[in-house]
Amino acid sequence: GDSVTQTEGLVTLTEGLPVMLNCTYQTIYSNPFLFWYVQHLNESPRLLLKSFTDNKRTEHQGFHATLHKSSSSFHLQKSSAQLSDSALYYCALSGSNNRIFFGDGTQLVVKP
Amino acid sequence: NSKVIQTPRYLVKGQGQKAKMRCIPEKGHPVVFWYQQNKNNEFKFLINFQNQEVLQQIDMTEKRFSAECPSNSPCSLEIQSSEAGDSALYLCASSSTANTGQLYFGEGSKLTVL
Secondary structure: OOEEEOOOOEEEEEOOOOEEEOOEEEOOOOOOEEEEEEEOOOOOOEEEEEEOOOOOEEEEOOEEEEOEOOOOEOOEEEOOOOHHHOEEEEEEEEOOOOOEEEOOOEEEEEEO | OOOOEEEOOEEEEOOOOOEEEEEEOOOOOOEEEEEEEOOOOOEEEEEEEEOOEEEEEOHHHHHOEEEEOOOOOOEEEEEOOOOHHHOEEEEEEEEOOOOOOOOEEOOOEEEEEO
16 A cells, blocks of 8 residues: 655754755555645644656755655755754655555754 | 634543544635544544545544534544544644645644543
């Protein structure tokens, strides 16, 4: 079945350093949609990025990700972390059925 | 501010009691999802609807959980006999499409089963 793997449960880094959160997925569907959602403390998740086009970079609010179907990956990156980026980040997949699967999430903590 | 309205924000139930949560999707969104977010922040898909019809649901939902999205009324998720393991944040999300659209989440209903 469809699944999403986020390998890091917690990422801690210093303000100004680059961010990379890993996401890989598994699906039999040849045209999956991939999403990144962000959830700040005591808030509901909201969409950060989405993509369905292979090898095309998508950007929003300083974050970017590129869907690579060859490696089934959709890693989230940012060139310079800010304190306000501290949050839970979820990678999500819409694949071969009408469900949207979420990974287990990565807690990003940005320190001064 | 979320345009998906969930009520109540908090529920406290004893084991074996019923727990019912409601969700009003964003206007014009025919698709509604229910997710369970546990204390480890893991998301579990429960069920989704397109208009009044169930699209997908997991086995857990088929047993103690029931859900509906009647026409012209809020959607609802009900646990017939609550168990301690059901304590979680229940998130409702709506979307314009079943699998390609952005999910808009409500603020959730936090269930505590004593």
